Amino acid sequence: MAYYLSFLILIILSRGSGVQAAASSVSTVSKLSVEKGKSITVPCRYDQRYRQYFKYWCRGDYWNSCSTLAHTNQPKISGTVLISDDNTQTIFSVTMLDLKPEDSGYYWCAVETTGQDLRSYLHLSVTSGSPGLYVEQQLVTGVEGGSVTVHCYYSNIVAKRWLWCKMGIYYAPILGRYSGMLDGTYVTSHQxxxxxxxxxxxxTLNRLKMRDTGWYWCSNGDLQMPVHVTVNQPTTTQRTTPESTTTSTSTSTTVIPTVNHVTKTQTATFISEYLDVQTGGSITIPCHYDQKYIHYVKYWCKGFWDFCKYAARTDITMATNTSISDDLIRRVFTVTMTDLTPADSDYYWCAVEINKGPDIRIQRFYLSVTGAPGLYVEQQQVTGVEG
Incomplete structure (x- = not known):
């Protein structure tokens, strides 16, 4: 995202003569494509210092010839352009209705100041046929603890690199199947x-939290399409667990993973499983492996793969809150982490050590240690008798 913002600043400097460095205090998408007759909503993000300042939307190839179409002090300048300012999120949004091909051109998000106004520009292309990049709905809604799914359509024959971004945060490059964390939210995708x-x-944004409400966009090549996600609190009928289950004092969550075996000559996209555990709780994780690795050393490590630090190994005892045991008959080694704290939140890997080659990554997890987990059981291990 740092690269993207730098690129955006360079464009602004080339189009607006004498623009101050403070122009970067306003940001938006750079290029949109919309079908004629449709509408588009554009988010414009600004620095929190400008919460109480007036914002406006204008059109013009160059800043000094920009004509104002909507202003937060005069929201009804035009009947087809609407503007609203959410100073809590520090984003003002502009909606253009019933677009026509002649609406194609350069537009500017701007903040009115006592000095030189702050601004950022974008290009809008209104097409007669299918636009280059679009979504079925720009506004999607989910409930806390649930998920929302967005479909982004790219009409060109050759697709470039996909990006999924959260406005004002950073982006996740999407290559093939993707699974990982974006600003604390578990995101999965496929093409x-x-x-x-x-x-x-x-x-798909999974296990939604109220703070996930905001603007996102998908991007392919030089095109972007903004999407707003609203997360509501579930009603009584939408709750999936009884109220009484939220008061447990000792909680933990486990996921039985889908196993991906990777040899020296194989590559794979690793699917992250999301583990949500309460502070002070424990977690036990099974890691299944192929029978040819029965007599190899297994381990559990923390962090991104290239910088993964050992947390437990089957060949040595380590002074950590993590223990490991290997069941050679069932071909599964088990990792138990106890007395968890928020500092334990991170990516973790089940892995097999290979002496003369790259180690085998079996499965990747993301562990989140929070005050109250989203899903848990009272006991991970239960016992019964035959019959």
């Missing part, structure tokens, strides 16, 4: 091509 040869990126 397909439909019968009309449209490239489709499907992104």
């Amino acid at each position: 397909t091509i439909d019968q009309n040869k449209r490239h489709i990126l499907t992104v």
Whole structure:
């Protein structure tokens, strides 16, 4: 995202003569494509210092010829352009209705100041046919603890690199199947091509939190499409667990992973499982492996793979809050982490050590240690008798 903002600043400097460095205090997407007759909502992010300042939207190839179409002090300048300012999120949004091809051009998000106004520009292209990049809905809604899915359609024959971004944070590059964390939210995605040869990126935000409300966008090549996600609190009928289960004092969550075995000559996209555990709780994780690795050393490590630090190994005892045991008959080694704290939140890997080659990464997890987990059981291990 730092690269993207730097690139955006360079463009602004080339189009607006004498623009101050403070122009970077306003940011937005850079290029949009919309079908005629449709509408588009554009988010414009600004620095929190300008919460109480007036914002406006203007059109013009260059800043000194920009004509104001909407202003937060005069919201009804035009009947087809609407503007609203959310100074809690420090984003003002502009909606353009019933777009026509002649609406194509350069537009500017701007903040009115006592000195030189702050601004950032974008290009809008209104097409007669299918736009280059679009979504079915710009505004999507989910409930806390649930998920939302967004489908991004790219009409060009050759798709470039997909990006999924949260405005004002950073982006996640999407290559093939993707699974990982974006600003604390577990994001999964996959790509397909439909019968009309449209490239489709499907992104799902999982285990939603109220703070996930905000603007996102998908991007392919130089095109972006903004999407607003609203997270509501679930109603009584939407709750999936009884109220009484939220008061447990000792909680933990486990996930039985789908196993991905990777040899020296194989590559794979690793699917992250998300583990949500309460502070002070414990977690036990099974890691299944192929029978050819029965007599190899297994280990559990913390962090991104290239910088993964050992937390437990089957060949030595380590002074950590993590223990490991290997069941050679069932071909599964088990990792137990106890007395968890928020500092334990991170990526973790089940792995097999290979002496003369790259180690085998079996499964990746993301562990989140929080005050109250989203899903848990009272006991991870239960016992019964035959019959």
